[in-house]
Amino acid sequence: xxxxxxxxxxxxxxxxxxxxxxxxxxxxxxxxxxxxxxxxxxxxxxxxxxxxxxxxxxxxxxxxxxxxxxxxxxxxxxxxxxxxxxxxxxxxxxxxxxxxxxxxxxxxxxxxxxxxxxxxxxxxxxxxxxxxxxxxxxxxxxxxxxxxxxxxxxxxxxxxxxxx
Amino acid sequence: xxxxxxxxxxxxxxxxxxxxxxxxxxxxxxxxxxxxxxxxxxxxxxxxxxxxxxxxxxxxxxxxxxxxxxxxxxxxxxxxxxxxxxxxxxxxxxxxxxxxxxxxxxxxxxxxxxxxxxxxxxxxxxxxxxxxxxxxxxx
Numbered sequence: 533x534x535x536x537x538x539x540x541x542x543x544x545x546x547x548x549x550x551x552x553x554x555x556x557x558x559x560x561x562x563x564x565x566x567x568x569x570x571x572x573x574x575x576x577x578x579x580x581x582x583x584x585x586x587x588x589x590x591x592x593x594x595x596x597x598x599x600x601x602x603x604x605x606x607x608x609x610x611x612x613x614x615x616x617x618x619x620x621x622x623x624x625x626x627x628x629x630x631x632x633x634x635x636x637x638x639x640x641x642x643x644x645x646x647x648x649x650x651x652x653x654x655x656x657x658x659x660x661x662x663x664x665x666x667x668x669x670x671x672x673x674x675x676x677x678x679x680x681x682x683x684x685x686x687x688x689x690x691x692x693x694x695x696x
Numbered sequence: 697x698x699x700x701x702x703x704x705x706x707x708x709x710x711x712x713x714x715x716x717x718x719x720x721x722x723x724x725x726x727x728x729x730x731x732x733x734x735x736x737x738x739x740x741x742x743x744x745x746x747x748x749x750x751x752x753x754x755x756x757x758x759x760x761x762x763x764x765x766x767x768x769x770x771x772x773x774x775x776x777x778x779x780x781x782x783x784x785x786x787x788x789x790x791x792x793x794x795x796x797x798x799x800x801x802x803x804x805x806x807x808x809x810x811x812x813x814x815x816x817x818x819x820x821x822x823x824x825x826x827x828x829x830x831x832x833x834x835x
Contacts, residue, residue: 534783541776541794546801548769555762564759567748572767574737581730593731601735604715609740611709614701622698625806629825630702635832637710660828667821
Protein backbone atom coordinates (compact mmCIF):
# COMPACT_ATOMS: atom_id res chain seq x y z
CA UNK A 533 0.00 0.00 0.00
CA UNK A 534 2.91 2.33 0.72
CA UNK A 535 4.02 2.05 -2.91
CA UNK A 536 0.53 2.90 -4.11
CA UNK A 537 0.74 6.20 -2.21
CA UNK A 538 4.25 6.76 -3.54
CA UNK A 539 2.92 6.34 -7.09
CA UNK A 540 -0.03 8.61 -6.26
CA UNK A 541 2.39 11.32 -5.08
CA UNK A 542 4.58 10.94 -8.16
CA UNK A 543 1.71 11.04 -10.68
CA UNK A 544 -0.09 13.89 -8.90
CA UNK A 545 3.00 16.11 -8.69
CA UNK A 546 3.84 15.39 -12.34
CA UNK A 547 0.18 15.88 -13.30
CA UNK A 548 0.20 19.32 -11.69
CA UNK A 549 3.08 20.40 -13.94
CA UNK A 550 1.41 18.95 -17.02
CA UNK A 551 -1.86 20.74 -16.21
CA UNK A 552 -0.02 24.07 -15.98
CA UNK A 553 1.01 23.49 -19.60
CA UNK A 554 -2.49 22.33 -20.55
CA UNK A 555 -3.90 25.55 -19.06
CA UNK A 556 -1.50 27.59 -21.19
CA UNK A 557 -2.27 25.46 -24.26
CA UNK A 558 -6.01 26.01 -23.69
CA UNK A 559 -5.42 29.79 -23.49
CA UNK A 560 -6.54 30.01 -19.86
CA UNK A 561 -5.73 33.41 -18.36
CA UNK A 562 -2.88 33.30 -15.80
CA UNK A 563 -4.82 35.36 -13.24
CA UNK A 564 -7.80 33.00 -13.53
CA UNK A 565 -5.61 29.88 -13.25
CA UNK A 566 -3.98 31.34 -10.13
CA UNK A 567 -7.25 32.40 -8.53
CA UNK A 568 -9.21 29.19 -9.09
CA UNK A 569 -6.30 26.84 -8.35
CA UNK A 570 -5.98 28.35 -4.87
CA UNK A 571 -9.73 28.59 -4.37
CA UNK A 572 -10.41 24.92 -5.27
CA UNK A 573 -7.44 23.75 -3.23
CA UNK A 574 -8.61 25.90 -0.30
CA UNK A 575 -12.09 24.40 -0.41
CA UNK A 576 -10.70 20.86 -0.71
CA UNK A 577 -8.36 21.39 2.23
CA UNK A 578 -11.23 22.81 4.34
CA UNK A 579 -13.11 19.56 3.63
CA UNK A 580 -10.08 17.49 4.62
CA UNK A 581 -9.55 19.54 7.79
CA UNK A 582 -13.18 19.16 8.85
CA UNK A 583 -13.12 15.40 8.22
CA UNK A 584 -9.80 14.94 10.06
CA UNK A 585 -10.24 17.06 13.18
CA UNK A 586 -13.94 17.96 13.27
CA UNK A 587 -15.56 21.41 13.22
CA UNK A 588 -14.72 22.34 16.82
CA UNK A 589 -10.96 21.77 16.62
CA UNK A 590 -10.86 23.23 13.12
CA UNK A 591 -11.26 26.76 14.44
CA UNK A 592 -9.01 26.48 17.50
CA UNK A 593 -5.64 27.29 16.03
CA UNK A 594 -2.89 29.71 17.16
CA UNK A 595 -3.08 32.94 15.16
CA UNK A 596 0.66 32.75 14.40
CA UNK A 597 0.11 29.63 12.29
CA UNK A 598 -2.59 31.33 10.24
CA UNK A 599 -0.41 34.44 9.84
CA UNK A 600 2.54 32.40 8.52
CA UNK A 601 0.25 30.36 6.26
CA UNK A 602 -1.45 33.43 4.76
CA UNK A 603 1.87 35.20 4.06
CA UNK A 604 3.35 32.04 2.50
CA UNK A 605 0.15 31.49 0.52
CA UNK A 606 0.54 35.02 -0.81
CA UNK A 607 4.09 34.25 -1.96
CA UNK A 608 2.85 31.00 -3.51
CA UNK A 609 0.13 32.89 -5.33
CA UNK A 610 2.64 35.34 -6.85
CA UNK A 611 4.76 32.31 -7.85
CA UNK A 612 1.89 30.56 -9.67
CA UNK A 613 0.83 33.78 -11.39
CA UNK A 614 4.32 34.49 -12.72
CA UNK A 615 4.91 30.82 -13.65
CA UNK A 616 1.69 30.75 -15.68
CA UNK A 617 2.68 34.03 -17.32
CA UNK A 618 6.20 32.71 -18.01
CA UNK A 619 4.72 29.71 -19.83
CA UNK A 620 3.46 32.11 -22.49
CA UNK A 621 7.09 32.93 -23.26
CA UNK A 622 8.90 29.70 -22.48
CA UNK A 623 8.71 25.95 -22.12
CA UNK A 624 7.13 23.84 -19.39
CA UNK A 625 10.16 21.52 -19.26
CA UNK A 626 12.50 24.30 -18.15
CA UNK A 627 9.91 26.34 -16.21
CA UNK A 628 8.80 23.37 -14.10
CA UNK A 629 12.41 22.49 -13.35
CA UNK A 630 13.08 26.04 -12.09
CA UNK A 631 9.97 25.90 -9.88
CA UNK A 632 11.18 22.60 -8.41
CA UNK A 633 14.68 23.99 -7.91
CA UNK A 634 13.18 26.68 -5.68
CA UNK A 635 13.37 24.12 -2.84
CA UNK A 636 16.93 25.44 -2.54
CA UNK A 637 15.56 28.71 -1.10
CA UNK A 638 13.97 27.29 2.08
CA UNK A 639 17.12 25.19 2.52
CA UNK A 640 19.32 28.31 2.31
CA UNK A 641 16.98 30.23 4.66
CA UNK A 642 17.07 27.34 7.14
CA UNK A 643 20.86 27.48 7.13
CA UNK A 644 20.92 31.28 7.57
CA UNK A 645 18.06 31.69 10.07
CA UNK A 646 18.04 28.38 11.99
CA UNK A 647 21.80 27.74 11.74
CA UNK A 648 21.24 24.33 10.20
CA UNK A 649 24.29 22.40 9.07
CA UNK A 650 25.27 23.02 5.44
CA UNK A 651 27.22 19.84 4.64
CA UNK A 652 29.05 18.86 1.48
CA UNK A 653 26.00 17.42 -0.34
CA UNK A 654 23.91 20.58 0.18
CA UNK A 655 26.77 22.89 -0.83
CA UNK A 656 27.28 20.85 -4.00
CA UNK A 657 23.56 20.88 -4.82
CA UNK A 658 23.39 24.70 -4.41
CA UNK A 659 26.26 25.02 -6.85
CA UNK A 660 24.42 22.76 -9.30
CA UNK A 661 21.23 24.86 -8.94
CA UNK A 662 23.15 28.00 -9.96
CA UNK A 663 24.85 26.22 -12.90
CA UNK A 664 21.51 24.79 -14.04
CA UNK A 665 19.79 28.21 -13.89
CA UNK A 666 22.64 29.78 -15.88
CA UNK A 667 22.40 27.09 -18.56
CA UNK A 668 18.61 27.49 -18.79
CA UNK A 669 19.06 31.27 -19.08
CA UNK A 670 21.60 30.69 -21.86
CA UNK A 671 19.22 28.30 -23.65
CA UNK A 672 16.42 30.87 -23.46
CA UNK A 673 18.72 33.67 -24.65
CA UNK A 674 19.67 31.63 -27.71
CA UNK A 675 15.98 30.87 -28.33
CA UNK A 676 15.09 34.58 -28.19
CA UNK A 677 17.83 35.48 -30.65
CA UNK A 678 16.63 32.79 -33.07
CA UNK A 679 12.90 33.53 -32.54
CA UNK A 680 12.45 37.14 -31.32
CA UNK A 681 8.65 37.16 -31.90
CA UNK A 682 8.23 34.90 -28.84
CA UNK A 683 9.43 37.77 -26.65
CA UNK A 684 7.13 40.49 -27.94
CA UNK A 685 4.25 40.44 -25.50
CA UNK A 686 4.38 41.97 -22.04
CA UNK A 687 3.20 40.40 -18.79
CA UNK A 688 -0.50 40.87 -18.33
CA UNK A 689 -2.66 39.92 -15.45
CA UNK A 690 -5.48 41.58 -17.36
CA UNK A 691 -8.16 40.79 -19.83
CA UNK A 692 -6.80 39.55 -23.13
CA UNK A 693 -8.22 38.41 -26.42
CA UNK A 694 -10.14 35.69 -24.63
CA UNK A 695 -12.24 38.18 -22.69
CA UNK A 696 -12.88 38.27 -19.00
CA UNK B 697 11.07 38.09 -20.39
CA UNK B 698 10.76 34.37 -19.56
CA UNK B 699 13.84 34.42 -17.37
CA UNK B 700 12.71 37.49 -15.40
CA UNK B 701 9.27 36.00 -14.77
CA UNK B 702 10.57 32.55 -13.86
CA UNK B 703 13.13 34.10 -11.51
CA UNK B 704 10.30 35.86 -9.64
CA UNK B 705 8.43 32.53 -9.54
CA UNK B 706 11.60 30.79 -8.29
CA UNK B 707 12.09 33.23 -5.40
CA UNK B 708 8.45 33.58 -4.35
CA UNK B 709 7.78 29.83 -4.58
CA UNK B 710 10.82 29.20 -2.40
CA UNK B 711 9.71 31.84 0.14
CA UNK B 712 6.23 30.30 0.20
CA UNK B 713 7.67 26.85 0.93
CA UNK B 714 9.70 28.22 3.86
CA UNK B 715 6.50 28.45 5.93
CA UNK B 716 6.67 24.75 6.77
CA UNK B 717 10.12 25.25 8.29
CA UNK B 718 8.84 28.21 10.33
CA UNK B 719 5.99 25.99 11.53
CA UNK B 720 8.49 23.30 12.56
CA UNK B 721 10.59 25.96 14.31
CA UNK B 722 7.53 26.97 16.37
CA UNK B 723 6.97 23.32 17.29
CA UNK B 724 3.60 23.11 15.53
CA UNK B 725 4.49 21.03 12.45
CA UNK B 726 2.88 17.76 13.56
CA UNK B 727 -0.27 19.25 15.13
CA UNK B 728 -1.57 21.89 12.76
CA UNK B 729 -0.49 20.77 9.29
CA UNK B 730 -4.07 20.74 7.92
CA UNK B 731 -4.90 24.12 9.50
CA UNK B 732 -1.73 25.41 7.87
CA UNK B 733 -2.77 24.04 4.46
CA UNK B 734 -6.17 25.75 4.70
CA UNK B 735 -4.54 29.07 5.64
CA UNK B 736 -1.96 28.69 2.88
CA UNK B 737 -4.45 27.99 0.10
CA UNK B 738 -7.07 30.52 1.22
CA UNK B 739 -4.37 33.16 1.80
CA UNK B 740 -3.12 32.45 -1.72
CA UNK B 741 -6.67 32.71 -3.06
CA UNK B 742 -7.09 36.12 -1.40
CA UNK B 743 -3.91 37.48 -3.02
CA UNK B 744 -4.82 35.82 -6.33
CA UNK B 745 -8.28 37.40 -6.07
CA UNK B 746 -6.72 40.87 -6.02
CA UNK B 747 -4.96 40.21 -9.34
CA UNK B 748 -8.00 38.49 -10.82
CA UNK B 749 -10.79 40.91 -9.89
CA UNK B 750 -8.68 43.89 -10.87
CA UNK B 751 -9.47 43.28 -14.52
CA UNK B 752 -11.46 40.08 -14.88
CA UNK B 753 -14.98 39.08 -14.01
CA UNK B 754 -16.44 35.79 -15.22
CA UNK B 755 -14.23 32.70 -15.47
CA UNK B 756 -14.32 30.47 -18.53
CA UNK B 757 -15.49 26.88 -18.10
CA UNK B 758 -12.16 25.41 -19.18
CA UNK B 759 -10.39 27.54 -16.55
CA UNK B 760 -12.64 26.12 -13.84
CA UNK B 761 -12.13 22.53 -15.05
CA UNK B 762 -8.34 22.68 -15.51
CA UNK B 763 -7.77 24.43 -12.17
CA UNK B 764 -9.99 21.91 -10.36
CA UNK B 765 -7.68 19.19 -11.75
CA UNK B 766 -4.62 21.18 -10.64
CA UNK B 767 -6.00 21.62 -7.13
CA UNK B 768 -6.76 17.89 -6.95
CA UNK B 769 -3.23 17.04 -8.09
CA UNK B 770 -1.70 19.48 -5.61
CA UNK B 771 -3.58 17.99 -2.66
CA UNK B 772 -3.24 14.35 -3.78
CA UNK B 773 0.51 14.88 -4.23
CA UNK B 774 0.83 16.03 -0.61
CA UNK B 775 -1.42 13.23 0.68
CA UNK B 776 0.42 10.59 -1.39
CA UNK B 777 3.81 11.59 0.04
CA UNK B 778 2.45 11.92 3.57
CA UNK B 779 0.75 8.49 3.50
CA UNK B 780 3.79 6.80 1.93
CA UNK B 781 5.92 8.18 4.77
CA UNK B 782 3.37 7.16 7.40
CA UNK B 783 3.31 3.62 5.97
CA UNK B 784 7.00 3.16 6.55
CA UNK B 785 8.74 4.24 3.34
CA UNK B 786 11.82 6.29 4.25
CA UNK B 787 12.07 9.94 3.31
CA UNK B 788 15.14 9.30 1.16
CA UNK B 789 12.91 7.17 -1.08
CA UNK B 790 9.68 9.19 -0.99
CA UNK B 791 11.01 12.70 -1.70
CA UNK B 792 13.44 11.95 -4.55
CA UNK B 793 10.99 9.53 -6.24
CA UNK B 794 8.01 11.90 -6.07
CA UNK B 795 9.89 15.11 -6.90
CA UNK B 796 12.29 13.59 -9.45
CA UNK B 797 9.69 11.23 -10.94
CA UNK B 798 7.15 14.04 -11.24
CA UNK B 799 9.77 16.14 -13.00
CA UNK B 800 10.52 13.33 -15.47
CA UNK B 801 6.79 12.92 -16.13
CA UNK B 802 6.54 16.61 -17.04
CA UNK B 803 9.65 16.39 -19.24
CA UNK B 804 8.33 13.32 -21.06
CA UNK B 805 4.95 14.97 -21.66
CA UNK B 806 6.61 18.17 -22.87
CA UNK B 807 8.71 16.28 -25.43
CA UNK B 808 6.09 13.75 -26.60
CA UNK B 809 2.85 15.76 -26.57
CA UNK B 810 3.96 19.40 -26.76
CA UNK B 811 7.00 18.78 -29.02
CA UNK B 812 9.31 20.97 -26.95
CA UNK B 813 12.92 21.04 -28.12
CA UNK B 814 15.88 22.61 -26.33
CA UNK B 815 19.43 23.54 -27.26
CA UNK B 816 22.37 21.47 -25.94
CA UNK B 817 22.75 24.04 -23.13
CA UNK B 818 19.09 23.57 -22.22
CA UNK B 819 19.36 19.77 -22.04
CA UNK B 820 22.55 20.06 -19.97
CA UNK B 821 20.80 22.56 -17.68
CA UNK B 822 17.92 20.11 -17.18
CA UNK B 823 20.29 17.20 -16.47
CA UNK B 824 22.28 19.21 -13.91
CA UNK B 825 19.08 20.65 -12.41
CA UNK B 826 17.64 17.14 -12.13
CA UNK B 827 20.72 15.91 -10.22
CA UNK B 828 20.56 18.91 -7.86
CA UNK B 829 16.83 18.31 -7.38
CA UNK B 830 17.47 14.73 -6.30
CA UNK B 831 20.28 15.87 -3.96
CA UNK B 832 18.03 18.56 -2.44
CA UNK B 833 15.10 16.14 -2.10
CA UNK B 834 17.07 13.82 0.20
CA UNK B 835 16.03 14.61 3.77
